[in-house]
Amino acid sequence: MIALTKIQAAQERIKDVAVNTPFSYAPYLSEEAGCNVYLKKENLQITGAFKLRGAYNKLATLSDAQREAGVVAASAGNHAQGVAYSAAAFDTKAIIVMPESTPLTKIDGVKHYGAEVILAGTNYDEAYAYAKEYGEKNHLTFVHPFEDEEVMAGQGTVALEILDKCQTLDAVLIPVGGGGLIGGMASAIKALSPSTKVIGVSAKGAPAFKNSYELKKAVDTTSVRTIADGIAVCDTSAVTLATALECVDEMIGVDDEEIASAILYLLERQKLVVEGAGAVGVAALLYHKVEYLKGKNVAVVLSGGNMDVTLLSVIIEKGLLKSHRKMKVTVTLVDKPGSLMRFTEILQELNANIVHISYDRTSISLDYGDANVTVHMETKGKAHQEEIMKALQSEGYLSQR
Secondary structure, three states, X not given: OXXXXXXXXXXXXXXXXXXXXXXXXXXXXXXXXXXXXXXXXXXXXXXXXXXXHHHHHHHHOOOHHHHHHOEEEEOXXXXXXXXXXXXXXXXXXXXXXXXXXXXXXXXXXXXXXXXXXXXXXXXXXXXXXXXXXXXXXXXXXXOOOOOOHHHHXXXXXXXHHHHHHOOOOOEEEEEOOOOHXXXXXXXXXXXXXXXXXXXXXXXXXXXXXHHXXXXXXXXXXXXXXXXXXXXXXXXXXXXXXXXXXHHOOEEEEEOHHHHHHXXXXXXXXXXXXXXXXXXXXXXXXXXXXXXXXXXXXEEEEEOEOOOOHHHHHHHHHHHHHHOOOEEEEEEEEEOOOOHHHHHHHHHHHOOOEEEEEEEEOOOOOOOOOEXXXXXXXXXXXXXXXXXXXXXXXXXXXXXXO
């Protein structure tokens, strides 16, 4: 458990650097979840994530000689930007090792703050091993993203801000990857509000920390696969696990479908861009993972907003299909003048808006003289889609979705 005095000292160090991000009631989400939900919007932090807090606090506690030599860190993106920003503030050289699959937006974010980026490894753990070796060879101080008391103390300042604005919280939902955020926050919460439940939320595709918590010993996984890249950690830290076992009340998991739905929900209903790791707490509420929270006051940490726009576009497209606001239909037409026009006239009469159409007459599955037409269209819900399919079938089209 991180000492409250250490977390309070971190708050004093970072007060002129890290933003005291908004903490506000979410009415629509509260209605969906059946509890009073308050969102801590760390996605609006200067670097787009809470990681700035721990990184700056760590660099602030280094000696002048250490800062003069420089620092090195490994990160999937948010810790990297936090270290890069902090290093620039202290005029310190920073080397950031990132996995080769890191989204371009996060790489550019790190370079923007003046740090040097090295891409190495297929995941965080491989990048971490490279960074540790690089730091030892070049006499750089390694800034760990979570297994460090000063880093954890910096992350714990999120809890101090929450409790300053709401002293009657029944529970706090916190994203969990390596455990630094929940370790720091849980330490502060249990010191100031022992009755508040601390609930960790991890991605099912990266279950190492949750498994370790349940087994009460550190266990690792051989691989991770999740859209929540910020919490995609294979190895469990014995340091952060020890803090979690002392201060955390429960660990739950959410899958990628649930995370994607939460990202889209936050975008549409809260007007917030939140990355996968930052959306796991909302996913847990939307899918009612913790039933005893009904009617309670619940805080959810939106830990980051550095979303890869390519992934976001896929999530939006799939979300529109799942919610019956878009559909794709393929029909076989006789390849002659007027056939396509009659088909599109039917869709026009049904108020379906065509956004893309393709025409294929060369597929080997087609009879000579036929053509497959695939139409992507905007629709007005499930009933509207059923009406379209019924009309096409009644007109004799061989249609499939």
